[in-house]
Structure formats: structure tokens, C-alpha cells
Amino acid sequence: xxxxxxxxxxxxxxxxxxxxxxxxxxxxxxxxxxxxxxxxxxxxxxxxxxxxxxxxxxxxxxxxxxxxxxxxxxxxxxxxxxxxxxxxxxxxxxxxxxxxxxxxxxxxxxxxxxxxxxxxxxxxxxxxxxxxxxxxxxxxxxxxxxxx
Numbered sequence: 553x554x555x556x557x558x559x560x561x562x563x564x565x566x567x568x569x570x571x572x573x574x575x576x577x578x579x580x581x582x583x584x585x586x587x588x589x590x591x592x593x594x595x596x597x598x599x600x601x602x603x604x605x606x607x608x609x610x611x612x613x614x615x616x617x618x619x620x621x622x623x624x625x626x627x628x629x630x631x632x633x634x635x636x637x638x639x640x641x642x643x644x645x646x647x648x649x650x651x652x653x654x655x656x657x658x659x660x661x662x663x664x665x666x667x668x669x670x671x672x673x674x675x676x677x678x679x680x681x682x683x684x685x686x687x688x689x690x691x692x693x694x695x696x697x698x699x700x
Contacts, residue, residue: 562576573651574634577656579635583625586613586623588620590619605668605672610624614663614665615662
């Protein structure tokens with residue numbers, strides 16, 4: 553019976569000569585992609601962000617002053633061992649990618665992260681100068697009558 557024990561995830565500095573960081577990683581770089589998008593400035597821009605988030609596995613984040621559309625989707629060539637199944641013929645973007653600044657350590661955060669259209673709407677209401685007066689929130693309920 554094959555051992556199902558996972559190797560301890562070493563710190564980058566602990567790798568021995570010839571060891572590959574990817575052998576210890578969960579392959580985050582192959583489980584999503586993020587595309588830069590224009591910085592939203594108008595209500596219409598925020599409506600596009602809301603539309604993105606109506607789709608499964610999509611989120612939006614801001615890092616520094618840059619905005620990104622993030623899509624959580626696994627590469628179809630990622631193997632069960634978290635290694636590339638088409639390494640020798642992988643696309644150029646994969647060839648250009650290095651582990652020098654990858655998310656191996658699990659300690660990365662975003663300046664802002666939006667997972668739902670409601671989060672974007674609330675943010676847009678707070679920052680957009682051309683926000684309409686109506687809201688997607690439910691109307692305030694009527695007050696209950698006071699019993700005497």
C-alpha cells in the first residue's frame with residue numbers, strides 16, 4: 553500500500569539543491585487566473601464588476617492601485633500530483649512564470665476583495681460620485697405598532 557503521508561512543506565530557504573518548490577505546493581498558480589481590469593470610477597464601471605460576480609468562481613480584487621478579475625478554475629492539465637501534465641509543451645505564459653514571487657507561503661492578502669455583487673454595490677455606493685438614489689437592498693420594514 554502506497555504511503556498517503558504528505559511531505560512537510562519546507563520554507564523556500566530549506567530547499568536543497570535540485571529540489572523544486574512546486575513539488576511541495578498546492579499549485580495555486582494553476583488553480584486560478586487573474587486579469588487586470590480598468591479601475592472602476594463610475595457607477596457603470598461598478599455595474600460591470602457586479603456582473604462579473606454574478607458568475608460562478610469569479611471574484612474581483614484590488615492590489616495597490618490595480619484592479620483584477622479573478623477566476624477560480626483549475627488548469628485542465630494539472631495532475632493529481634499538482635504538477636503540469638504538459639510541462640514540455642506548456643504555454644509561454646507558464647514558461648515565463650517563476651516561483652520567485654509566487655504564493656507558496658500562503659501569507660498573501662489583497663487590499664480589497666469582492667466575492668459578491670452586493671459587496672461591490674455597497675462599495676460603489678460609498679465611493680461613486682454618480683451613484684443612483686435607489687439601492688439593491690431591501691426596503692426598510694415598517695415599524696411595528698406599539699401595544700398599549
